[in-house]
Amino acid sequence: MSQNANQFSHLTAKERESLSFPARMVKEKGLLAGEILDFGCGFGKDVEILKSQGFRIEGYDKHYFPRFPEKRFDTILCFYVLNVLLPEEQALVLMEVSSLLKPSGKAYFAVRRDLVYEGFRMHKIHQKQTFQTNVILPFASIFKNENCEIYSYQHFNRVEKPSSACPFCNPSSEFELILESAQAFSILDKFPVNPGHALIIPKRHVEDYFELSFKEQSSCLFMLNEAKKMLKKRFNPDGFNVGINIGEKAGQTIFHVHIHLIPRYSGDVDDPRGGVRGVIPLRKLY
Numbered sequence: 001m002s003q004n005a006n007q008f009s010h011l012t013a014k015e016r017e018s019l020s021f022p023a024r025m026v027k028e029k030g031l032l033a034g035e036i037l038d039f040g041c042g043f044g045k046d047v048e049i050l051k052s053q054g055f056r057i058e059g060y061d062k063h064y065f066p067r068f069p070e071k072r073f074d075t076i077l078c079f080y081v082l083n084v085l086l087p088e089e090q091a092l093v094l095m096e097v098s099s100l101l102k103p104s105g106k107a108y109f110a111v112r113r114d115l116v117y118e119g120f121r122m123h124k125i126h127q128k129q130t131f132q133t134n135v136i137l138p139f140a141s142i143f144k145n146e147n148c149e150i151y152s153y154q155h156f157n158r159v160e161k162p163s164s165a166c167p168f169c170n171p172s173s174e175f176e177l178i179l180e181s182a183q184a185f186s187i188l189d190k191f192p193v194n195p196g197h198a199l200i201i202p203k204r205h206v207e208d209y210f211e212l213s214f215k216e217q218s219s220c221l222f223m224l225n226e227a228k229k230m231l232k233k234r235f236n237p238d239g240f241n242v243g244i245n246i247g248e249k250a251g252q253t254i255f256h257v258h259i260h261l262i263p264r265y266s267g268d269v270d271d272p273r274g275g276v277r278g279v280i281p282l283r284k285l286y
Contacts, residue, residue: 006131009084010063011123013042019049022079022110022150025143031108031152032057034074039097039107040081041065069100076100076107082135083112090135091181091219095226098155098180103173107153111135114147138182138203156185156203168201168256178227183219186227189260196235196263200224207255209244220259227261237263243276251279 019027023046026032032055038047041059050057059065076097082090097107111134118133139151157171164170175187178198189197200223202216209217228240241262245252264272274284 005086005089006084006120006129008123008126008128008130009089010042010061011126011128011130012080012084012132013061013064015043016045018045020046020079020110021148022108023050023077025150026077026108029142031106032075034102034105035071036075036077037069037073037100039076039078039100040093046077046079072100072102072105074102074105076105077110078107079110080112082109082137083115083132084130086131086133088222091183091222092226094181095179095223097153098185099178099230101153101155103155103158103177105154108142109137109139109151109153111137111149111151112147113144113149156180157187164205166205166256167254168258169205171201178230179223181219181223183216184223186223186261194237194263194265194268196231196237198227198231198261200227200259200261202257206257207252209246209257209259212257220257224259224261231261231263235263238266239264239272241276243279 032050034056036050036055036057038044038057038059041047041061041064043064044059044061047057047059058069060067060069078093078097081093085093101107115132115134120129120131122128123130137151139153141149142152143150155177157173157175157177161170171187175190178186178188180186184200184202186198186200189199200220202212202220204216206212212220224242231237241260241264243260243262244257278284
């Protein structure tokens with residue numbers, strides 16, 4: 001995490017006696033379905049009110065309700081969280097929300113639209129440096145006025161897209177999506193070489209990893225780190241291999257960039273020495 005991360009972002013949480021505006025909007029639109037999570041719930045007023053109205057809802061907030069959820073949800077709310085975070089922090093929140101959402105679920109992100117400028121500023125009440133920025137997401141916008149915009153999000157492989165011969169531009173809903181951010185997504189490989197074999201894939205159709213923008217490469221590597229944490233917790237491997245096939249002569253068969261994250265286990269091969277050098281078997285050992 002950046003040394004300039006806004007460690008005081010939680011100070012923007014507000015004491016309220018009624019539902020927040022975004023909560024009222026999604027409720028009026030009938031979008032609060034099934035088991036609900038308020039991600040970044042602040043002091044938890046929306047959770048309290050909606051629960052009293054019969055909704056099955058719980059809250060998570062890094063600072064005020066820090067017990068991270070252990071299950072997936074049908075509906076996730078994330079209101080005015082992203083505006084107080086730096087880009088890498090925003091990406092982490094998007095990935096966390098994607099990992100907590102059921103495959104058929106939907107999340108709703110509310111962002112401010114009344115910010116005049118962005119950057120660190122002194123909080124009037126707490127006298128701490130806090131950060132605010134405008135946020136534009138690549139998801140469907142379901143509401144917008146001069147103060148607020150609400151986006152609807154569902155897993156990348158659940159969104160209807162133009163037909164494509166590329167399996168990563170329009171991935172099947174049969175894939176298990178692990179994580180998603182604005183720039184990339186991660187799925188379990190359909191033909192794994194080991195349990196937990198995952199792919200990290202940029203959303204933009206590019207054949208060669210070296211032709212990705214620096215931002216896209218950074219997004220993929222950031223997701224690689226987070227996917228590794230999840231696979232370690234879920235599969236408890238003894239090691240990992242990371243690899244990218246670039247070009248037909250290097251073994252690439254799907255010409256859309258994808259990074260292989262392969263868990264390794266004690267005894268999965270007779271002699272693991274040499275690792276990725278094994279792409280040329282005679283050169284594996286040295």
